[in-house]
Amino acid sequence: MKQLHKQTNKDEEMQSSASAQYSPKSQKHHRSLPRSINYLLREQRLLFILIGIFIGSIFFIIQPTLSHLSPPDSHPAYLSTHRDVSYSAAAVGRVPVAIGSRRLRIVVTGGAGFVGSHLVDKLIGRGNEVIVIDNFFTGRKENLVHLFGNPRFELIRHDVVEPILLEVDQIYHLACPASPVHYKYNPVKTIISFFFSFICMIYKTNVMGTLNMLGLAKRIGARFLLTSTSEVYGDPLEHPQKETYWGNVNPIGERSCYDEGKRTAETLTMDYHRGAGVEVRIARIFNTYGPRMCLDDGRVVSNFVAQAIRKQPLTVYGDGKQTRSFQYVSDLVHGLVALMDGEHVGPFNLGNPGEFTMLELAQVVKETIDSSATIEYKPNTADDPHMRKPDISKAKELLNWEPKVPLREGLPLMVNDFRNRILNEDEGKGMK
Numbered sequence: 001m002k003q004l005h006k007q008t009n010k011d012e013e014m015q016s017s018a019s020a021q022y023s024p025k026s027q028k029h030h031r032s033l034p035r036s037i038n039y040l041l042r043e044q045r046l047l048f049i050l051i052g053i054f055i056g057s058i059f060f061i062i063q064p065t066l067s068h069l070s071p072p073d074s075h076p077a078y079l080s081t082h083r084d085v086s087y088s089a090a091a092v093g094r095v096p097v098a099i100g101s102r103r104l105r106i107v108v109t110g111g112a113g114f115v116g117s118h119l120v121d122k123l124i125g126r127g128n129e130v131i132v133i134d135n136f137f138t139g140r141k142e143n144l145v146h147l148f149g150n151p152r153f154e155l156i157r158h159d160v161v162e163p164i165l166l167e168v169d170q171i172y173h174l175a176c177p178a179s180p181v182h183y184k185y186n187p188v189k190t191i192i193s194f195f196f197s198f199i200c201m202i203y204k205t206n207v208m209g210t211l212n213m214l215g216l217a218k219r220i221g222a223r224f225l226l227t228s229t230s231e232v233y234g235d236p237l238e239h240p241q242k243e244t245y246w247g248n249v250n251p252i253g254e255r256s257c258y259d260e261g262k263r264t265a266e267t268l269t270m271d272y273h274r275g276a277g278v279e280v281r282i283a284r285i286f287n288t289y290g291p292r293m294c295l296d297d298g299r300v301v302s303n304f305v306a307q308a309i310r311k312q313p314l315t316v317y318g319d320g321k322q323t324r325s326f327q328y329v330s331d332l333v334h335g336l337v338a339l340m341d342g343e344h345v346g347p348f349n350l351g352n353p354g355e356f357t358m359l360e361l362a363q364v365v366k367e368t369i370d371s372s373a374t375i376e377y378k379p380n381t382a383d384d385p386h387m388r389k390p391d392i393s394k395a396k397e398l399l400n401w402e403p404k405v406p407l408r409e410g411l412p413l414m415v416n417d418f419r420n421r422i423l424n425e426d427e428g429k430g431m432k
């Protein structure tokens with residue numbers, strides 16, 4: 001009996017070891033399956049899983065349809081980032097945007113300023129990738145806010161007196177406080193000073209900033225454009241001024257940090273061109289006006305327009321017979337792009353040859369904004385040039401460029417912008 005029992009046990013052991021050898025998992029599975037089902041059915045877990053699967057499926061089904069419904073160009077740029085990306089992804093089968101035709105990548109230093117922000121609009125508008133470098137000394141984020149969120153636009157807060165490394169094809173170098181109030185207020189940084197960083201910001205910006213950007217252009221093989229100024233002609237003894245004229249500049253006056261800073265920047269630019277083979281372009285810009293100019297920055301057009309809107313007398317320095325030429329900003333932007341894309345180094349005068357005395361300008365402002373505005377005379381500032389008028393025959397011939405907007409048409413185009421900003425008193429409270 002004992003033997004029979006042993007035999008039975010042995011048989012059972014053999015059976016169980018055989019079954020353990022050939023189907024261990026199925027045995028375990030059979031035992032645990034009801035428990036898993038039990039687990040899923042408890043506390044409505046299965047219901048939640050099914051709802052999750054349902055929501056996920058709905059999202060993947062409708063997402064491509066939504067992408068097709070949102071064309072990229074029909075929305076303001078700062079709202080269109082996601083739409084742009086999903087639209088192109090759907091259109092080209094989710095290939096990353098950068099793959100395909102290579103876009104020109106361009107740096108604009110000082111791109112948050114008056115001229116810079118209009119230039120950036122133009123470059124973005126023609127499909128370039130644009131990186132703005134600005135320290136917001138005189139520039140404002142408001143000038144670029146409509147581009148925030150555009151995948152082809154980047155903004156870097158950076159002072160050009162410090163080096164920076166980027167991979168780009170072209171460099172438009174505009175960074176420099178350009179108005180008389182700013183460069184008289186903070187002259188050292190306008191030209192250069194290793195020792196008094198705050199006093200001579202304008203010179204420092206013109207020299208160190210230009211050196212850094214030329215160094216970058218040399219390193220990465222980019223084309224470099226310098227925005228110089230008609231101030232390099234000083235108080236000119238030749239009229240109108242041709243690019244061949246060397247100027248009449250006081251090297252130790254109040255304006256020298258700006259004038260000499262720009263002259264040094266031109267020198268450095270040509271040295272990098274001759275000595276290091278950097279592709280360069282030089283623009284000599286004459287007085288330019290338009291929307292987004294700084295209010296109260298001491299430039300005559302912005303002064304008169306702001307004073308007329310505020311019902312203040314228009315301030316004329318000296319007898320008001322000194323002359324200037326006034327160029328609308330869109331004309332300048334076309335000129336800068338034509339110069340950068342063309343084959344000629346320059347320098348090129350970019351300005352409107354229409355010449356006005358300060359009193360004539362005051363009259364145009366009165367006609368445009370407030371005919372009852374009065375004029376207040378004040379003593380003239382030091383080294384104020386007596387006359388300024390560009391000879392633009394070189395730009396006409398070699399760049400096929402000339403300005404199109406006369407003063408009487410251009411001035412009204414900036415009045416609304418100034419009126420809104422003065423009414424909202426946004427200056428000084430803006431995003432910095």
Ligand SMILES: NC(=O)c1ccc[n+]([C@@H]2O[C@H](COP(=O)([O-])OP(=O)(O)OC[C@H]3O[C@@H](n4cnc5c(N)ncnc54)[C@H](O)[C@@H]3O)[C@@H](O)[C@H]2O)c1
Pocket residue numbers: 109110111112113114115116133134135136137138139140158159160161173174175176177178179205209227228229230284285286287288289294
């Ligand atoms: N507007 C004109 O009538 C005129 C005339 C002649 C030359 N320019 C030249 O054109 C350029 C642009 O002038 P704008 O009228 O637009 O002046 P702006 O003052 O409006 O713009 C200059 C920009 O440069 C930035 N900037 C200044 N210093 C900087 C620094 N160290 N690092 C980085 N960013 C800095 C400012 O924040 C500002 O955004 C300047 O180089 C100026 O000299 C202008």
